[in-house]
Amino acid sequence: MAYIQFEHISKRFGNNRVLTDISLTVDEGRLVTLLGPSGCGKSTLLRCLAGLETPDTGRIILDGEDITDKRPAERKVSMVFQQYSLFPNMNVYNNVAFGLRIQKMPRRQQQQRVEEMLAMVELQGKENALPRQLSGGQQQRVALARSLVTRPKVLLLDEPLSAIDAKLRKSLQQRIQQIQRQLNITCMFVTHDQDEAIFLSDIIHLMHQGVIEQSDEPIALYTNPKTSFAASFIGNYNVLNGTAFAQMVGDAMTPHDVAVRPETINLLLDAPENEPDRYVLPGEVKEFSPHGNVIRYTVRVGAQDLHADVLFRSFKLFHPGQRVYVVVEKRNCLRVN
């Protein structure tokens, strides 16, 4: 039986429908991500689980218990917020110990638990520092320790790393993953960053306009998107409608859109031999832009522009206006809805 169950959750804010009949399950000890663009309802769904929003319809079951109408304090769910939300008047120790004090835990036990947590997030020696004296990364680690110290059933993370610079974000992602595995705690992570979602998650629920677009393991979602939105959001796919694709490759029409991942496209100067399992299409380089270790080329093929990601090797650059052959394996042209 699933540890968390969302059953037909809908939510409106005035005339704005934010969640539409969402049903999903989360198994115990997994790290699950709600991924999607801003305004898709991912944070609202998380807040419904936390009890900070009440769904208009549906119910939420946690560990076999219906918690839909329970107060946030009764749910045994903790949350790490984007803006940390540390208590500015309390030092690190008191911030972390806050939940234990509410539970009226004996002082000695409190101290032991807080020290454990601070060691886990590597913040020993910062017990007396006030939040304003810490860096963003340190504040986020305090927030994480504060959320974990009460040993919640579920840890919710609402875009916790989006206010942190890229380099530090990577190390915090690893820290979160490490802690999640160490404690074997069920986590729900909200992000709009596909790389973060792919790196961290056991399962990704991709959301779009208040519905779950696709739920899958990260690699499956990346390599096998089921919809045009999933293809364009998760992997920067080239998404072409069926007619345009048929015209481009000279095949029979297909009613479905076709998605092609940029890194599966090869660009060649000389025409390769025709083989039945691949398309070879003449094209012209329109422009290119470096993206870290890859160069993204925009190539005009017939009436379509295709993006192709090529590993950045300075001796193999194509220039705008150059004639090239675009080679795509047919199995990499995915039909999507």
Add this chain to the structure above:
Amino acid sequence: MKHDGKQRLNLTVMALVSVYLILPLMLTFLYSLFQEWTSILPTGLTLRYYADLFADPGFYMPIVRTMIISTVPVLLCSLITLLAMYVVVVHHPRWQKIMQILCTVPYSLQGVILAISVLALYSGLPLPFSDRIAMLVCTYCVLILPYTYRGIQNSLNAINARQMIEAAQLLGCHPLAAYLRVVVPNLVSGITVSAMLSVSLLFGDFVVVNIIGGSYYSTAQMYLYKMMFRSGQQTSAMIVILFMLTLLISASVLLLQQQRQRNAQVKQEEADGIHTV
């Protein structure tokens, strides 16, 4: 050179402002020390008017009354505003605009109009509505509401109160307890500033207390008013005493606050020292 010139200008402006603010007080103080002043220069200096004031048994009660009537409405108004802000922050964030308008209205109310209106409306009603002290306290609460609200709202703007309460709730806290334990301590400096402003405003009030309180509640300002017909020097002495009293109250509050901050800092530095060792 350019920097020096700018600094000199700043110092000159500050000096002029200081003179402008201190000069009337200094003159009042000097006047309170003069014996007779019927010729070009006074005949001599004396502390007699201060001694007379302190010897007058009717001098102390108005001072005590003034202190009570200046602090009780401030405490009451701060408490009510804090609770109202809790409702706005936690339950109805959209009401903030209404709250802002309501709390700004008293700015435009003249003390005389407010006092006469309150008297006309409530004096015919049964107790406790027609109780003069209750009327005075409530009228003062209305008068100082804009200052209290602004102080609290400004402090609230500096923190994400709603999210802090949500975080505390998820750690097992009731929303009201979360507000009191997590949010209110961060509003203390804002509340202190607005409270001091309100206390000094009420301390110097004569119009409202004279209309509503009248003979029921004689304050220092009313005592001062009566004294104006007796002796100019004694009136000046009274003004100086009242000024020193408000200065003492303000300085005590500020010192207490600074002491609190210094203690926290020392504690922090001690802890840092221990950890670096």
